[in-house]
Amino acid sequence: MFNTTVLKVDVSSIKFGALDTKPIITDEETKHNIELAAKVLTESNDVVGFPTETVYGLGGSALSDESVKGIYKAKNRPSDNPLIVHISSIDQLKRRLLPEDYEIPHIYDKLIQKFWPGPLTILLPVHDGSPISKYVTANQDTFAVRMPAHPVARSLIAISDTPLAAPLANASTRPSPTLASHVLHDLQGRIPYILDGGACDVGVESTVVDGLLDPPMLLRPGGVSLEEIRQFGGDQWKHVILSKKTAGKLEAVRTPGMKYKHYSPSAxxxxxxxxxxxxxxxxxxxxxxxxxxxxxxxxxxxxxxxxxxxxxxxxxxxxxxxxxxxxxxxxxxxxxxxxxxxxxxxxxxxxxxxxxxxxxxxxxxxxxxxxxxx
Structure with a gap:
């Protein structure tokens, strides 16, 4: 059990330049609190709650089996449900997660240019020798990755230099958390820290797309609309198809949110x-x-x-x-x-x-x- 502490951060004090991989943080309390949470991620297997532009996430190192198991334990979440990996920059994605000579498929180029950082998740193949925990991918041959736009999320990932597996920071099946108080309500005593960056702007999770298929597929609708995918993705995305809404109990899925009960209040x-x-x-x-x-x-x-x-x-x-x-x-x-x-x-x-x-x-x-x- 933890004495869960809510750490205040001033979102307006954080800035990223166009090519910066590290943030500039002008508020000392904000800098200290993000560094404190980052230290947990790099020096232990514990997990922390943090805001993104979509919803609050529960983050642990995507490279550590024990950290990812900690996520599942805190949420009481089924382990056959894959997690999304969150990165702070393209540089970090290439340096920490991908083979040296691997090139991100060009089908994603226009979407990345338009919606990263932002509420868009893409699927990439898991390569031989990948450092990503098998508990992130649920033993599948792809992993889901996005670059959040929220300055606190991006700073936490950049300062720790740790790609984070981060599902919803809620108790499994509960409505998605869009305030730090929601996280505290569900996970008090289960995690050490929650970074409080205020209310989330988008309110629903990221859109997940799979450009490894032909035609490409929208696996989960979210903060980027289907219409925007078709408008900005290029010719191949004009023919994007929609995945079925819910997978069977024994069916492997490539993205969160397709299995089990979700988003439900007690009433x-x-x-x-x-x-x-x-x-x-x-x-x-x-x-x-x-x-x-x-x-x-x-x-x-x-x-x-x-x-x-x-x-x-x-x-x-x-x-x-x-x-x-x-x-x-x-x-x-x-x-x-x-x-x-x-x-x-x-x-x-x-x-x-x-x-x-x-x-x-x-x-x-x-x-x-x-x-x-x-």
């Missing part, structure tokens, strides 16, 4: 799509399922009205744009679920699956026990 989640203003659909669902005596909450998006049923005791707006809904989704699921009133059922209004909507609906469909379609 039951009921997802509604295509149900107009929601009044008729929710009233009917409450009546048919004898929920009149249950404590109900509603997270509405673009179309649902307010005060649509007297049994709803908590009501929140997720926002009117895809970006707002994406940023607010997991935070509000957690806020409502952890409300002292003790909510039993959370009704959530879905959205269309264009732009940010594809990633939003991917997460909601996995969080929901029931999906009502109008």
């Amino acid at each position: 039951e989640v009921v997802l509604f799509t295509g149900c107009g203003n929601g009044k008729k659909a929710i009233t009917q669902y409450i009546s048919q399922n004898n929920l009149e005596q249950k404590k109900l909450a509603l997270l509405r998006a673009r179309n649902f009205g307010s005060n649509i049923h007297p049994g709803i005791i908590i009501e929140r707006s997720l926002g009117s744009t895809g970006q707002e809904i994406s940023r607010n989704l997991f935070r509000m699921l957690r806020d409502v679920d952890e409300d002292p009133s003790g909510v039993d059922v959370i009704f959530v209004e879905g959205t269309d699956e264009t732009n940010e909507g594809l990633a939003i609906m991917n997460r909601l469909s996995k969080a929901a026990a029931v999906h009502i379609k109008g």
Whole structure:
């Protein structure tokens, strides 16, 4: 057990130049706290929580079996679910993870130029003699890698010079953490430090693409939309295909988020799509399922009205744009679920699956026990 400490950092004090592999940090407390967390990563097998632009990650050395096993232990996560490796620079990727003469496939060139650093993960082959822990790849022949844009994440990786395996910094199956307080709620006593860089901007995990296939495949929608992949990736990405949403229990997967229950609060989640203003659909669902005596909450998006049923005791707006809904989704699921009133059922209004909507609906469909379609 640890006495988990939340370490404050000032994001505005961190700067990376265009070609810099190390950050310039002007705030001494921020510099000290990031160095403290980096020391844990380089001098022990312990893991730490840290912010990225997508969600908070739980980081351990991707080169150490014991560190990666520590991630699985802290999260209580199945070990056949691969992890994403986070790097601070292309230089670090080539120097620490790839063979000296290996060239990153050119199919990724335009995507890397546009979205690194940022919420995009690519798949690369695992080569003979690779230093990456087999627990990162779940014994597969590819590994997933991205360069986060968040200054704290990138600084932690650069200062430690350690590529980090970093899944969600939550208890397995729980909603994704987008605040340091979410990490503390789930992992208090399981990890030594959490770097608190404030709220995450994107709110859903990175997009994962596989350019080793022909045609290339979008394995997981996320912070970079399918439309952006097609727009900026070049000719080969115009024909990108979508992976199936959920893999079978015995099926090997190449990216996180395709197996097992995900993103779920303790309360039951009921997802509604295509149900107009929601009044008729929710009233009917409450009546048919004898929920009149249950404590109900509603997270509405673009179309649902307010005060649509007297049994709803908590009501929140997720926002009117895809970006707002994406940023607010997991935070509000957690806020409502952890409300002292003790909510039993959370009704959530879905959205269309264009732009940010594809990633939003991917997460909601996995969080929901029931999906009502109008």
